[in-house]
Amino acid sequence: MRKNIWICLISLVLMFFLGCARNEQAVGLYVDAAMLRELGENDNAVEKLNSAVKLNNRFSLAYSLLGEIYQEMNDYEKSAGSYEKATKLNPWSFKDYFNLGRVYQEMKKFAMAIKAYDRVCQLKPDHLDAQVNTAKCYYQIEDYNNALLAASRAEQINANISEVQKVLGDIYELTKDYDKAIASYKRGLEIDSNDTEIMASLAVVYLRTNRNSYARELLTSVIKLDPNKSDAYQYLGYCCLRLGDTEKAIDSYDTAIRLDNMDWQAYRGLGVAYMLKAIADKDNTLKQKAIEQWKFSLDIKPNQPRRDKLIKLIQKYSK
Secondary structure, eight states: OHHHHHHHHHHHHHHHHHHHHHHHHHHHHHHHHHHHHHTTOHHHHHHHHHHHHHHOTTOHHHHHHHHHHHHHTTOHHHHHHHHHHHHHHOTTOHHHHHHHHHHHHHTTOHHHHHHHHHHHHHHOTTOHHHHHHHHHHHHHTTOHHHHHHHHHHHHHHOSOOHHHHHHHHHHHHHTTOHHHHHHHHHHHHHHOTTOHHHHHHHHHHHHHTTOHHHHHHHHHHHHHHOTTOHHHHHHHHHHHHHTTOHHHHHHHHHHHHHHOTTOHHHHHHHHHHHHHHHHHHTOHHHHHHHHHHHHHHHHHOTTOTTHHHHHHHHHHHHO
């Protein structure tokens, strides 16, 4: 009996010391991995970290670092898996939850991203980026009420961030609350007057509310700041059509297509511009060019909005 007790005690002592040795070895591998990462040797760092978690599968810091490295390598599946393990082992690490949310957001798993960000906000309610990203994720799944709540919380934390005003403006624009959208975008431009994304978004709202001259002025400014912004040329083309400047519309749509030859909306708009000029000039060549642009548009996006109307136009002017 005593012999069995002694055997058990010796076994426990050996397990303790062996465990300490394994943990010490795992920590050493973690340190090596951190140094390798600094040197840009991510593959070797991953190898060290995988060895570390084999020695100690409760090593949350190792899983966290694995998540970061996989994230840098754009291996989002493995990154998410690593962060999931890190957060289970350390449920108080808002950093790991935040990174997990970002990875799920990249993977377009917005509901899972929201869940991760929600935990960040529980741990750190004033985490601005978590609130902003929560709003963006709700926006993506078309839950605009919760998107607005999250964006409003972000604004309460810090209203003087242009991205916060951009998100609010996007939500208001999509829910057709155009006056509030304009107000948010304008506040964003007061913070950063050269933010071309906000300028373009404000121009779109101006187009939706028939303030075409304001839209044209803004889009012209956007293009000066960012000559390669293809969607700005596309919107400018539409704006010029509304203002009756067909030649400028054609030039703008042409540039949009040169910058992005898969822009189905630009092809569609260019077709409209050519057709208007064809009718005004009684030019059958331009009419054929218009039909060609519409067909290109349908080839790129067969199920586009108002598809049937476009097909009828093609049939009408092909006779």
